[in-house]
Amino acid sequence: xxxxxxxxxxxxxxxxxxxxxxxxxxxxxxxxxxxxxxxxxxxxxxxxxxxxxxxxxxxxxxxxxxxxxxxxxxxxxxxxxxxxxxxxxxxxxxxxxxxxxxxxxxxxxxxxxxxxxxxxxxxxxxxxxxxxxxxxxxxxxxxxxxxxxxxxxxxxxxxxxxxxxxxxxxxxxxxxxxxxxxxxxxxxxxxxxxxxxxxxxxxxxxxxxxxxxxxxxxxxxxxxxxxxxxxxxxxxxxxxxxxxxxxxxxxxxxxxxxxxxxxxxxxxxxxxxxxxxxxxxxxxxxxxxxxxxxxxxxxxxxxxxxxxxxxxxxxxxxxxxxxxxxxxxxxxxxxxxxxxxxxxxxxxxxxxxxxxxxxxxxxxxxxxxxxxxxxxxxxxxxxxxxxxxxxxxxxxxxxxxxxxxxxxxxxxxxxxxxxxxxxxxxxxxxxxxxxx
Numbered sequence: 316x317x318x319x320x321x322x323x324x325x326x327x328x329x330x331x332x333x334x335x336x337x338x339x340x341x342x343x344x345x346x347x348x349x350x351x352x353x354x355x356x357x358x359x360x361x362x363x364x365x366x367x368x369x370x371x372x373x374x375x376x377x378x379x380x381x382x383x384x385x386x387x388x389x390x391x392x393x394x395x396x397x398x399x400x401x402x403x404x405x406x407x408x409x410x411x412x413x414x415x416x417x418x419x420x421x422x423x424x425x426x427x428x429x430x431x432x433x434x435x436x437x438x439x440x441x442x443x444x445x446x447x448x449x450x451x452x453x454x455x456x457x458x459x460x461x462x463x464x465x466x467x468x469x470x471x472x473x474x475x476x477x478x479x480x481x482x483x484x485x486x487x488x489x490x491x492x493x494x495x496x497x498x499x500x501x502x503x504x505x506x507x508x509x510x511x512x513x514x515x516x517x518x519x520x521x522x523x524x525x526x527x528x529x530x531x532x533x534x535x536x537x538x539x540x541x542x543x544x545x546x547x548x549x550x551x552x553x554x555x556x557x558x559x560x561x562x563x564x565x566x567x568x569x570x571x572x573x574x575x576x577x578x579x580x581x582x583x584x585x586x587x588x589x590x591x592x593x594x595x596x597x598x599x600x601x602x603x604x605x606x607x608x609x610x611x612x613x614x615x616x617x618x619x620x621x622x623x624x625x626x627x628x629x630x631x632x633x634x635x636x637x638x639x640x641x642x643x644x645x646x647x648x649x650x651x652x653x654x655x656x657x658x659x660x661x662x663x664x665x666x667x668x669x670x671x672x673x674x675x676x677x678x679x680x681x682x683x684x685x686x687x688x689x690x691x692x693x694x695x696x697x698x699x700x701x702x703x704x705x706x707x708x709x710x711x712x713x714x715x716x717x718x719x720x721x722x723x724x725x726x727x728x729x730x731x732x733x734x735x736x737x738x739x740x741x742x743x744x745x746x747x748x749x750x751x
Contacts, residue, residue, distance in 0.1 A: 317349075318342040318727060319359035320366050320701075323373040325351065326709065328677035328692035332670060334707060340373060342699040346725020351695055366720075366727075372707055374673070375692050376430025376457075376700040376723065377715070378680035379654045381544075381565055381590050381641020383477060384417040384445070385437045388650035388739060390608040400476055404439040413441045418454065420644070420651045421445055425457040426731040427652035428718035430700035431681070431690055433460040433641070435503045435544050435565065436477035440464060443497050457723055458700070460684060462544065465503035466490045466532050471523040472505040472512055472546055484531040491535040502536040504529060504545040504561065507552035510599060510617045511609065519616035520549030520568060520623075529559035530582070537583060542685070544590070548620050550574065553627075558582040563639070563683065565590045566620070567627035570634075578636045588637035588683045591628040593660035594653065595643035596621035601746040607647045628665045639683040640676050648743060652733045655715035656743065662712055663748040669709050699725045711750065 318341070325335040339357035341350040350357050359365070385400070403409035417437065424432050434442040440463040449456035466487055467478035474480050481487035491502050506529055507520040529545070536543045537560065545561040547553050550568045557564070557574065560583025567589050570578075581587045599617020604610055609617070631638045642649050642657045654676070661672040681691025690700045701722040706714035721731045 316725075317344045317360050317363035318366060318722075319363045320368055320373055321354055322370055323368040324370055324707070325693055326372055326374040326673065327351075327694065328375040328674060330671075330674050332674065334372070334709065336370065338373075340693060340701070342722070342725055344725075346699050348693065348695055348697050348699050351693055366729075368703060371719070372704045372714070373693065373701055374704070374708070375677040375690065376702050376721065377428050377654050377658070377676050378431040378684070378691065379424060379429045379641055379644070380433045380639040380680045380684060381435050381592055381643050382424070382432055382651070383436055383643070383645035384420045384432075384434050384442055384651075385413065385477065386645030387420075388645060388648060388736065390606065390647040400438050410439055410441065413439060414444050417441050417445045418448070418456065421449070421456045421459060423651040423733060424644070424654070425455065425721060425723055426728070426733045427654060428702040428715060428721055428731075429457055429654050430702070430721065430723045431458040431460070431684070431686065433501070433684060435462050436465040436473055437461070438464060438477050440497045440499070443499060455723070455726055455728070458690065460500040462501045462503040463494050463497050463499040464490075465505055467505040468524045468528060472507065472509045478503070478505050481528060481532070484528055487528050487532040488535040491532050491539070491541070495539045495541060499541065501542045501544055502532065504532055504543060504556070506545045506556050507547050507549050509546065509548055510596075510613050510620055513613065513616045516612045516615045517619065519620050520547065520552055522549065522551050522555060524555070526555045526559065529555055529561070533560045533583065548623065557587055560585060561587060563588050563590050565641070566592050566624055568623035569626040570630045575630065575634045575636065578631065578634070586637075588639055589627060589631045590639045590641050591624060591661060591665065592641050592643045592657070593621070593624055593664055594649050594657045595646035596624055597660065597746070598648040598743075602648070602742065606742070609647075625665055628661070632665070632667065637679070637683050638675060639680045648739055650736055650739060652735065653743070655713065656747070658715060659712045659747065663750055669712055672712060673708055
């Protein structure tokens with residue numbers, strides 16, 4: 316089906332975007348943007364379905380660069396989650412249920428306006444199965460980039476949840492080769508610990524993966540043509556990851572001049588980027604340990620991680636390092652329909668302009684993920700990944716909370732519906748930072 320969106324106010328996703336009123340966007344029957352131009356002079360093909368937006372705002376679909384699709388966002392202890400994952404992946408019925416859950420969560424991301432998702436650690440390679448089913452047209456869903464099951468070390472972050480344990484350099488390489496055999500899009504390393512597995516107050520992000528293991532995994536991945544993302548929540552971990560040559564640092568920590576230089580040329584001779592994830596850290600700062608199913612030590616470490624994430628993003632932006640955005644969906648209080656909150660946090664806590672924040676969540680993320688020529692902006696020739704909002708996000712980014720239409724690769728949902736978790740929404744709204 317070809318579509319003609321008329322009387323649209325276009326926000327195209329580029330760095331200098333400004334609202335372009337009374338525009339027409341033509342989508343061909345192959346799911347690509349065919350024309351973008353003034354309504355008075357731009358027409359679509361015969362038989363195309365006309366959608367009159369009556370001045371509403373048409374923009375690229377959001378891109379969520381950091382998610383786990385295996386959880387709901389309802390708080391659960393790490394131990395409890397690990398026990399559940401073992402039961403699920405250990406039998407065919409459990410795997411069937413896991414695929415259905417991941418499918419549902421991917422579709423929730425889409426209904427909320429996220430047309431591209433990067434999954435960075437899910438058990439049993441179920442995310443890969445869902446990606447392949449979406450691509451085959453078995454059911455609607457966002458574009459999925461999948462890492463399958465990640466690489467960690469004994470006692471490392473993600474062990475028993477969404478990462479396989481490497482006890483040697485060769486085992487690390489073998490896990491990478493397994494990911495390649497499953498046709499994963501990227502490899503995920505867990506180089507440091509996280510908030511939940513920090514045992515001492517003041518020491519989150521403890522280095523868990525030895526540098527030579529990280530280097531071996533990255534070398535193997537790059538040899539196979541796969542980019543590498545790495546969970547890192549300390550400056551020491553950032554150094555180890557960058558020296559190993561990882562392509563994206565997930566979360567991050569405060570940077571110094573040496574680390575900034577390594578971002579621009581890492582140990583593999585490449586440039587690296589930073590993925591900012593305020594969403595999973597902020598609840599630890601704002602809520603009691605009882606609510607987040609954590610401890611006082613974890614709450615204290617959560618604040619350190621939060622401050623490090625915000626500071627790293629600020630420093631990276633100032634230094635010209637590419638910064639992406641992701642929510643870390645499935646973590647406590649992080650649902651699959653709240654990418655809009657991460658965009659708001661990027662403006663109001665990190666300090667990016669609204670224009671920069673919206674660009675980062677669309678074309679900026681697309682470029683970091685190697686999709687800049689395919690999606691992320693309203694431009695002729697690109698995939699028709701589009702969303703519509705009644706209000707202008709450049710006036711208030713909370714406009715992204717209300718998405719009235721979603722198109723993913725040319726498939727239009729005129730009435731997207733998201734199933735909310737009201738109790739989580741209410742608490743998150745209580746500490747939503749307000750614009751100045």
